[in-house]
Amino acid sequence: xxxxxxxxxxxxxxxxxxxxxxxxxxxxxxxxxxxxxxxxxxxxxxxxxxxxxxxxxxxxxxxxxxxxxxxxxxxxxxxxxxxxxxxxxxxxxxxxxxxxxxxxxxxxxxxxxxxxxxxxxxxxxxxxxxxxxxxxxxxxxxxxxxxxxxxxxxxxxxxxxxxxxxxxxxxxxxxxxxxxxxxxxxxxxxxxxxxxxxxxxxxxxxxxxxxxxxxxxxxxxxxxxxxxxxxxxxxxxxxxxxxxxxxxxxxxxxxxxxxxxxxxxxxxxxxxxxxxxxxxxxxxxxxxxxxxxxxxxxxxxxxxxxxxxxxxxxxxxxxxxxxxxxxxxxxxxxxxxxxxxxxxxxxxxxxxxxxxxxxxxxxxxxxxxxxxxxxxxxxxxxxxxxxxxxxxxxxxxxxxxxxxxxxxxxxxxxxxxxxxxxxxxxxxxxxxxxxxxxxxxxxxxxxxxxxxxxxxxxxxxxxxxxxx
Numbered sequence: 445x446x447x448x449x450x451x452x453x454x455x456x457x458x459x460x461x462x463x464x465x466x467x468x469x470x471x472x473x474x475x476x477x478x479x480x481x482x483x484x485x486x487x488x489x490x491x492x493x494x495x496x497x498x499x500x501x502x503x504x505x506x507x508x509x510x511x512x513x514x515x516x517x518x519x520x521x522x523x524x525x526x527x528x529x530x531x532x533x534x535x536x537x538x539x540x541x542x543x544x545x546x547x548x549x550x551x552x553x554x555x556x557x558x559x560x561x562x563x564x565x566x567x568x569x570x571x572x573x574x575x576x577x578x579x580x581x582x583x584x585x586x587x588x589x590x591x592x593x594x595x596x597x598x599x600x601x602x603x604x605x606x607x608x609x610x611x612x613x614x615x616x617x618x619x620x621x622x623x624x625x626x627x628x629x630x631x632x633x634x635x636x637x638x639x640x641x642x643x644x645x646x647x648x649x650x651x652x653x654x655x656x657x658x659x660x661x662x663x664x665x666x667x668x669x670x671x672x673x674x675x676x677x678x679x680x681x682x683x684x685x686x687x688x689x690x691x692x693x694x695x696x697x698x699x700x701x702x703x704x705x706x707x708x709x710x711x712x713x714x715x716x717x718x719x720x721x722x723x724x725x726x727x728x729x730x731x732x733x734x735x736x737x738x739x740x741x742x743x744x745x746x747x748x749x750x751x752x753x754x755x756x757x758x759x760x761x762x763x764x765x766x767x768x769x770x771x772x773x774x775x776x777x778x779x780x781x782x783x784x785x786x787x788x789x790x791x792x793x794x795x796x797x798x799x800x801x802x803x804x805x806x807x808x809x810x811x812x813x814x815x816x817x818x819x820x821x822x823x824x825x826x827x828x829x830x831x832x833x834x835x836x837x838x839x840x841x842x843x844x845x846x847x848x849x850x851x852x853x854x855x856x857x858x859x860x861x862x863x864x865x866x867x868x869x870x871x872x873x874x875x876x877x878x879x880x881x882x883x884x885x886x887x888x889x890x891x892x893x894x895x896x897x898x899x900x901x902x903x904x905x906x907x908x909x910x911x912x
Contacts, residue, residue, distance in 0.1 A: 481557040488550060495544045501641055502537045504662035506530065511871065512666050514912065515897040520682065522658055522668055525645055529660060565590060568603075593628035622648070646671065669866060678866025681877075681894065683723045688895035688902045689714055690732035690874070692765070697886050698747050708885035709754045717892050718878025720865045730883070731895070731902070732761040734795060737785035740769035741776050744784045752786055761906060763792030765836065766821075770804050774817040778824035793831040793909050795859060796821055798841070805845065815849045822856060831909050834859050836876075839868040857911050859893075872896050873911040 490498070509530045516523055543551070566575040566589035573585050584606040591599050593613075601611035601624065608624045622634020630636075630648040637643050646657015653671035660666055669679030681687070691714070698705055714728040733755045736745045748764070755762040764785040769777065787794050798818060805814055822833045835852065836859040846853065857873035867875055874893045881892035895902050896911065905911050 480559055483555040483557065485553045485555065486550060487553065489543060489546070489548060492544065495540050499537060499540050499544070501662040502533055502540065505660050506533055506537070508662075508666040509533070509660065512668065515901060517686065517898050519684075519686075521656060521680075526658055526660075526666075526668065529643065529645065533660075564588075565600075566603075567591070591628065599624070599628050625650070665869065665871065667869065676869070678864070678869055680865060681721075681867055683717060683721060683726065683728075685726070685728065686898055687728075688731045688897070688899070689717075689728045690734070690761075690893045690895065691730055691881070691883060691886075692734040692736070692876070692891045692893060693751065693886070694736035695745050695747050697888065697890065700888060705887040707751065707754070709758045711885035712758070713884045714881060714892065715884050716880075716882040718863070718880040720863065721877055721892075727884075730760060732763070732792060732893075734763045734765050734792070734893075736797075737764040737766060738777075738781045739767035741772050741780045743767075748785065761792050763787075763795060765795035765797050767797045767799075768818075768821065770800055770808050770814070770817070774820040775824065778821045778828075782825065782828055787829045787831065791831075793834050793857070794825055794829060795834045795836050796825075797836040799837070811845045811848065814845065815852065818849075818852065822852075832856055834873055836861065838862060839870060842870050873905070 509526060512526060513530075518524070564576050566573040566580075566585055566587065568585055568589045568591040572579055572581040572583055573589060574580075585603040586605060587603060589601060589603050591601070593599055595615075597613055597615050599611050599613045602609045607626075608628075610622065611620075611624045611628075613620045613624075613628075613630075617640075618636055618638035620630050620634055620636045622630060623632025624634075625631040627650075629651040631650060632648060633646070634648050635643065635645045640661075640663075642659055642661035642663070644653065644657055644659045646653060647655030649655070652674040653676075654673065655671065656669070657671055658666065658668040659676070667676045670677045693707075697707065712730050714730060717723055717728075735748055735751045735755070737748045738744055752762055752764070764781075764787060766777065766781040766785070768774075781794070785794070796818065800814070805811065808814060808817075818835065822835070825831075825833050832855070834857045837846075838861045842853075842858070842860070853871075858870065859874040859876065860868040860870060860872045861876040862868045863876075863878055867877075873896055875896060876891055876893045878892045879889060881890045883890045895905070897905075901911065
């Protein structure tokens with residue numbers, strides 16, 4: 445006969461369930477905890493050729509940065525950012541060299557994801573977001589999420605109440621990491637590493653480089669300074685008493701129409717660097733002066749010798765320059781300059797001032813012929829004086845006419861004239877930043893120059909006559 449379950453039986457079962465050690469009433473089920481995750485990556489060792497090429501490119505970047513450190517100071521904007529990236533490059537170079545030294549074809553690396561890094565990732569859409577299989581309508585996203593921008597690029601970001609704190613976006617050309625606006629455009633501080641190897645770290649606005657930043661590449665000079673709408677403008681210098689300033693003069697500082705003016709040498713001091721270079725009332729001493737000596741084979745500056753004598757008497761570093769002409773031979777001009785100028789021991793290197801028009805360059809056969817003539821003048825003057833002359837040109841001349849004259853740029857220093865607010869984007873010894881400067885002791889406008897470096901580099905230049 446089948447026994448029926450009574451109320452007493454049910455009571456007994458409940459009682460036993462409550463007192464047994466494995467009872468859920470005594471030991472309630474704990475929620476599952478997410479632990480850290482170890483990711484094992486198996487890498488294929490690159491070929492020796494690939495590693496050698498990688499090291500070569502890194503070395504090229506490091507060399508550009510070493511040049512930057514030689515002519516900049518820790519107080520210059522961006523110096524510490526560049527120093528940090530320089531350290532990263534050195535570490536990458538050591539890693540590549542270590543791989544080159546091993547014969548292993550495969551190697552393993554380990555990445556550890558901590559529990560807080562393994563949270564569920566939301567998929568953000570218009571009007572809410574998906575997370576753990578549920579759509580959260582009208583709610584603001586908090587935490588990690590992914591979203592596609594209007595161009596279909598996937599953005600992985602960390603959100604705070606629907607505001608992106610930091611994001612990572614990959615496109616066909618490279619990877620952006622940094623701040624973004626609500627339209628998923630790079631805005632604020634961020635970095636971009638292109639597949640070609642260049643690296644940018646700086647400020648962005650609406651997906652364009654805007655404001656201060658730097659770009660490092662093995663294929664061009666380090667670009668440090670201000671960007672506008674994605675275009676590099678140049679570096680704005682901080683004009684402090686630590687910089688080295690100089691002037692260059694000719695007869696125009698003595699003659700204004702029919703009037704004649706003397707220079708009061710004991711009072712010389714820079715009062716203004718020109719309209720594009722505000723100094724907040726600072727004034728600066730003059731550390732060097734260049735004086736025009738000759739032009740072509742017919743013109744001598746009548747004030748050269750007296751100005752040269754006075755400059756040396758008042759303790760200034762002095763040099764002479766020649767204004768180049770395309771109407772006569774470089775041999776004749778070199779001889780004329782050497783005859784009518786002074787290049788004594790302790791003087792700065794002589795300078796060749798080259799300012800031809802486009803039509804004048806075309807009339808002699810173009811850039812190749814112009815560079816040939818420049819080489820001849822420089823070689824003759826170097827041989828006779830024992831000093832490597834400096835080439836004075838503007839930045840556009842470098843870009844437009846010296847593409848096939850790498851030997852000149854490597855062998856000789858350049859002095860660049862550029863009267864805007866930005867330092868020229870080439871390696872140089874001097875930058876002529878203004879033709880409208882004001883100097884106590886000189887009547888009228890004066891050309892103002894700044895040495896590319898600080899006191900340590902200037903002392904070396906004084907000693908060697910060449911700026912590395």
